[in-house]
Amino acid sequence: MEGSVAMSALPEGCIAQAISLTTPRDACRSAAVSAVFRSAAASDCVWKRFLPSDLPSILSRAVDPVECPSKRDLYFRLCDRPILLDAGAMSFRLDRSSGAKCFMLSAKALSIIWGVTPQYWTWAPHPNSRFPQVAKLLNVCWLEIRGKIKSKLLSPNTTYAAYLIFKVDENYNGLSYPPQEAMVILGSQVSERTLRLVRPRMGAPARRNTRIFRSFLNWRGVLAVPQSQDEAEEEEEEEDTSGVEVSPRSRDDGWMEVELGEFYNAEGEDGEVEMSLMEVRGGHWKRGLIVEGIEIKPKYA
Incomplete structure (x- = not known):
């Protein structure tokens, strides 16, 4: 069309400015358009826009210095490898697709009831953890x-x-029943979840068959087969699954995660996000839970 100008004919600075108004994902896609777009999409003026404005303040708290030759390299460095902050009390990374900030509070930064009592909880390094210690x-x-x-x-x-x-170790107990209650609060926002940290050891049919066989042996007087605590808990659990909303899922780093709740962080919000996980009503003894921390990251539908 007469008077039209191809995008590739525009100055690289103009193209870079346009790309900076999109998203990190779009910037990566635009690099495939042409050599000019590829150069523009890699420029510092684009990736500076995708980095948090308070990043210098965050990096000043890093345990180890973070140095990268370009803003683009810095962006992906922070996406791929979380950095430790505040002497290892928390970690920081960027969400790859949006550039949103993600933080993980270490177990040491959490309030764990009886956490400093050695007969209830112990603290030690873990080979798969980013933090110096985890709670067991x-x-x-x-x-x-x-x-x-x-x-x-x-x-x-x-x-x-x-x-x-x-994580849970192989000798865990009491983590599937009763279910745990989780809550996240920010201002007037209250998000609640009912969850189980561990799925049942056996499926419902297997549990029923075990109970039938045990009852048969006891009825015939062949053998007194006592019911173990795990079996008792799983039997109760089978009768009480209606309120469970969320289940754990595996992560790429070898840990498990389970959602405690969600919230919307509005522009100018200046409150405190409170997060909790509790099971205090059942009176059941629990063991084998290994806590690395609580991560706060964007939630996508």
Whole structure:
């Protein structure tokens, strides 16, 4: 068309300015258009726009210095490898697709009831953890874990969710029944979840068959087969699954995560996000939970 100008004929600076108004994902896609677009999409003026405005302040708290030759390299460095802040009390990274800030509070930064009592909890390094120490549950009947973070540290106009990051050892007990109650609060926003940190060891049909066989042996007087605590809990669990909303899922880093709740961090929000996981009503003893921390990251539908 007469008078029209091809995009590739525009000055590289103009193209870079246009790309900076999109998203990191769009910037990467635009690099495939042409050599001019590829050069523009890699420029510092584009990736500076995608980096948080308070990044210098965040990096000043890093345990180890972070140095990259370009803003683009810095962006992907922060997406791929979380950095430790505040002497290892928390970690920071960027969400790859949006550039939103993500933080993980270490177990040491959380409030864990009885966490400093050696007969209930122990603290030790873990080969798969980014933090110096994780918390391992030895035996408690009152499970209560709480954390908090200032909302102004997070990206504005973003829906976030909080996740407990954990593992269970092979000798765990009491983590599937009774279900745990989780809550996330920011101002007037209250998000609640009912969850189980561990799925049943056996499926419902297998549990029914075990109970039938045990009852048969006891009825015939062939053998007195006592019901173990795990079996008793799983039997109760089979009768009480209606209120469970969320289940754990595996992560790429080898840990498990389970959502505690969500919230919307509005522009100018200056409150405190409070997160909790509790199971205090059942009186059941629990063991084998390994807590790395609580991660706050964007939630996508």
